[in-house]
Amino acid sequence: MKPADELADLIGPHRVGSHPADLHRHATDRSTSALLARRAGTPYDLPQCVVRPHTTEQVAQVLEWAQRTRTPVVPYGGGSGVSDGIVSGGAVVIELRALNEILDFDEKSRLVRTQSGVLGPDLAKALRSWGQTLGHEPQSMGISTVGGWVATRASGQLSARYGSIEDMISGLEAVLPGGRVLRSKTVPRRATGPDLASLMVGSEGTLGIVTEVTLKVSPLPTERANRCVRFQHMADGVAACRKIAQSGLAPTLVRLYDPEDAAIFLRNMPEETPGTLLLLSFEEAGAVQRADQAVELSSGVPGDDSLVDHWWEHRNDAVEQLMILMSGEGVLGPHGLVDTIEVSGTWSGLRELYHSMKDALSELADIAACHLSHIYPDGGCLYFTLASACEDDAVAAVVLERWWEVGMEACLQAGGSISHHHGIGRRKARWLPEELGEWWDVLRSVKAAIDPHGIMNPGALGLGAS
Template sequence: MVDSETLSTLETRLSDVVGEANISTSVSDMILNAHDAWPLSEARIRAGELLPTADIIVYPATTQEVAEVLVIANETGVPLTPIGGGAGTCGGTLPIYGGIQLDLKRMDRVLHIDHESLTVTAEAGIVGIELEEAVNRHGYTTGHTPTSLRASNLGGFIATRSGGSMSSLYGKIEDLTLGLEVVLPDGRVIECKALPRHSVGPDLKNLFIGSEGTLGVITRATMKLFPVPEKRSFRSMCFPDVHSGLGAIKEILQSGIFPSVVRLYDPNDTAMSVSVHFDVEEGDCMLMLAFDGLPDKVDLEERISADICLKHGAKDYGEGPSKRWWQHRYDMYYPTKFTTAGYSIGDTIDIVATYDKLEDVYHSMKAAREAHDAV
């Protein structure tokens, strides 16, 4: 927390940069900006605790304003925490040291769509669904659809090294990001030019992808675009266990087929998310697949993938479960009576492993959860 004299200085200097209407010391604003979607934050709020708040929130509209705010933070020695949509699940936007909270939601413009190179340049504060709908109107997709798409923004995707539900085909955010504009902690602005690759030397944009706002503030990005697929088909295959499901997935991907969606639900997830809508035997594991592209390609990839799944002991459930998941794919991110009643905490942990270790990681994580009576 900053003292009253420093706070008064901040209010004056920050108002000179962004305008008096674009700073706030309102208690309600501080509380609303004091948490993201971190389950422990939600648990503390339900317990009646107040989370750490900033001393002042500033809402810049341009890269230059962001740079000037960072200069002020440096000169006054005040901590600064960037925040975008506040949809992260790790507590990264919590202003645990007080100080300035830099809220980027005003920086929400699509700046340029390059129809020749198939790229889009946008400001970091644009909400994911707004960016997706903007490029959809031109016949394109970003290919990046995390469950938080309606609540998170472009800068947050990049700062958290985000993965989307279609990353098996289109790539994760590090694959989709071509160029960045970043304001360094001392206020200098750097540009990592939008290029498909560098012929020599390191690609500096990778320093900031996944940096969680600790190395600089991302203010704009240039991203890949893809034509909206002519066809998207869905297929649902149910396996007797996780082992056979993983085996089928490995064979599909290693055969050179990359479905747009690959989601394997273990018996618990299948029971909670699928069995309530479809007749699935207890203990089975549902694999949800989707295929994007030209009709002939989609049909061929779906047929080959289904044959591989059947070879691994799957039962064919057609498009039903996968299509229903697609239609409701954003629902799980938002509060429900179950998640807000005070009886549960839900979290998602991203895990990466090679195929030879993947099943061991699954069973180890499952055992660790069950040791604490978690499901």
């Protein structure tokens, strides 16, 4: 029997898809290499079928079957990943969107328990009805799932106040290869040996499938104060961000654009001059006073605060823009290429990290723009946007590889980490051993112990069949 037929027997024929359109849709994520291959008509392998379990028990049945038949499986949430985390040719895709129930809201403990296939806006809507917010706002909010956030160790644009996804997780349920269901206890903290459930956070589908997550939520903010500050040099802006991060002023939004990135942000506002631009938002009690203190602390020149409103309104436009540019219909022309590289470093090393990556990437791209966001008392994330109008798609493919080789090497040489929040997938797998050092062997041993037959998303994180 074919896998699709066996799986139909197992969880029902309506839960298994093999229509070519379904297979094409689930063959990749939204990485630039995948979008480029689709535009160029480069052939890519299709999965065997797409299964859509709607309970944890069904996920367990599918993973038991996969282990028994040694069939590779690739978990698929919203498919919004940008790191080639999903390359499912020849595998069975386990699409998790049917795990779409929000199971419980514990008002007293401010915890929401949800199945992992719930999309960002659905969770936000339910939380709003209870006067709450998760505060996790990736640009891809509308097209990504709770399970995908956990599996990629995602970070939203408001991380300065709410933290990243790992800070929000209070407990989770996951299914291991072979079908064993593991549940972690939901408690605020415990000292009961290593935190094993956190192995799933950032595991990118290589260790198991996250089926349920309990998340910490906060009351919806009632007040917001926005401020824009301008600087002469990026270094002054970086110094201001460090002071704000270490001040206890608790901003919600911190986004420092370098002149090239400010030009992208202001592209529809010709009356505004680019330059180094810092956007800040503060929420809740004392928001206005804290915003004013931050501006003073920054030693910058106050700018037009309405630019921050503009950012809030357009904060997720990148989802559509990426698709337009990579379809060849945008301002970069038919062979336009755009990708993003997000790295992290400490404040002591951030200046060198910025310059080494910026200088190297500017040689290779028409535009190499950068913003600093996701700030911490000890450092921050540098997010590079690279864009080029290429001669043809074959040239674009070569340019893309050069961006990554040069960007990753410059990052590692300057002491940065190769991913702040997009994960590793297959795109950055080559550099993971250097990034992790001795821990690379530990990761491989963990993979061998949990997934001895190497059936879970083989290739992601550079972990193949062992």
